[in-house]
Amino acid sequence: MAIYHLSAQVISRSAGRSAVAAAAYRAGEKLQDERLGQVHDFTRKQVADQFIMAPEHAPEWANDRQRLWNEVELAEKRKDAQLCREINVALPRELNDEQQLQLLKEYCQQQFVDCGMVADLSIHRNDPQNPHAHIMLTTRHVTADGFGQKNREWNNKELLHSWREQWAKHANRELERNGIHERIDHRSFQEQGIADRVPTIHEGPTVREMEKRGIATDRGELNRLAKEHNAIVVELQKYREMKEAKQERIEQPPAARKVIAAAEKVIGSTATIENINETHTKLKAEEEQLKIREMRNKERLEPFEMATGHFRSIDAWKQSLEGSSALKRAFDKQERDSFRSTEQLVKKAEEKLQALGFTSKEHFETRRLKVTQFAAQETAAIGEARKRINAERSVLDSAANVLKRV
Incomplete structure (x- = not known):
């Protein structure tokens, strides 16, 4: 089933981090940090796709990863400066590579680039069960002359909530466009009014790598149990719906049963409003x-x-x-x-x-x-x-x- 995940973090200088190093790691490239005089080489890292999306009025160098993130570092003077923001999203496995790319581009264009941010995107598909994208975003308005003032409104929690909601809407629209009935929801089970399912927890790259090598972890085990429980709940719900639909069909007059039977040939399963x-x-x-x-x-x-x-x-x-x-x-x-x-x-x-x-x-x-x-x-x-x-x-x-x- 389609999985919802969107997390955000700020990459700051106070934590000893570098925007250039972060960009090199996510894009699998070799970049030089001109401020620190360091070279970050991650060309051995497998990256499915990477590209930059910039506003039309941005300078040409905004599409050059090396220049872009060195300009970001140059624009920040404080030792505790917020360098950039990163959004991490899980790509729906039900979509193929091209459809995932289309979804990602539309979302980033409308939510970030049209608002004046430069977005540096990297798609990782090393784990077929966990295709995801890293979206690095600038924190300053970009003009034809370069970076301007910081936009503090981009730090609002309400805006992050909107980004989370919009990712679900964009993903569901792409799923529907391609005839896939699966949907994702940015809300928690509690917010959705679902009381019989157990939420999974974020595993992170370290846990995923350990699980991939066959090393069982507490987080991995908790998620396996949660998925098994939720799968049983879903199957029971489907069984109840099917049983109710068949009972309703039995109680229908012959003409109505004929109509429903014709529909079930088209559907390939029980005729319900959802199907x-x-x-x-x-x-x-x-x-x-x-x-x-x-x-x-x-x-x-x-x-x-x-x-x-x-x-x-x-x-x-x-x-x-x-x-x-x-x-x-x-x-x-x-x-x-x-x-x-x-x-x-x-x-x-x-x-x-x-x-x-x-x-x-x-x-x-x-x-x-x-x-x-x-x-x-x-x-x-x-x-x-x-x-x-x-x-x-x-x-x-x-x-x-x-x-x-x-």
Whole structure:
């Protein structure tokens, strides 16, 4: 199941820490701390992805990790200065790498970069069970000339609470967009009104590394027990819901039972309002994929449509060239200029055909026939899929109306 985790910390000079060292470690890079004259080399560390997001008005060097964090160190004069803030988030395992990246970028853009912060992101996937991201944030407003004043409002606890809430909303939106019914919640079980589940505790990298090597820890054992307990609670809840749904179905008149049976074929399990809503979400995601297929199908045909226009023009221009009199060209400058201009047009059109990948008209026709046949089949398949989706939606809506009347 999807796991919620978002923690924050401030990296400060009073704790003997360096923003440059922290950035090098998280990004798996070799960076030089110009203030201390130290080199931090973590290039042996495996990092899945790392990149910087900066406001549009930020100077170009804000996208250079070495320069960015040395500028941060330079801007802070106090020995107890707060250098930067770090947000650590667990990435939903239900999403693939590309979807996780999309989620992370959207969240950071809206919550941090649009507010004037520079965000340095590093994604770690060493443990497949714990994909997560480190987000290092600047604490000063960045201008076209560099760093300005500190923004103390970014230290407010209410803002941190908002970041936690927004991470859940962004993640759930991405999960829904991809037809995944799992959801995360930034609230504690107590705040959600859930009294029968046990919360897990944060393990940290040291405990995770020990557990990975087969060394049992107290924190790891507590989390295993909590997960086992919660899994049993969830299964019992599902069983109760399934039993209630089947009982309701038995009590329905024959016509209503037929509607529900049709919906269960679509769903693949017991027809409940929750399952119907989840299936609607999946159908919506499938429809989005059809739109992408339709767009790609159109893009597949575009080069051939462009090439068809070029071939028609070439045929017309060549016909014009063949009709030109060599004798007339010898004594008429305008005729010569027109002939050369047409030759240039033919040459440019042939170059465009080469750029499109067509070496001759025969080669073009052979490929066009294959691609148009495939495109026609794809168009028909997309049309059939849309018909099925619409029919399944109708079945689900009918079943939902029956269940709501119970």
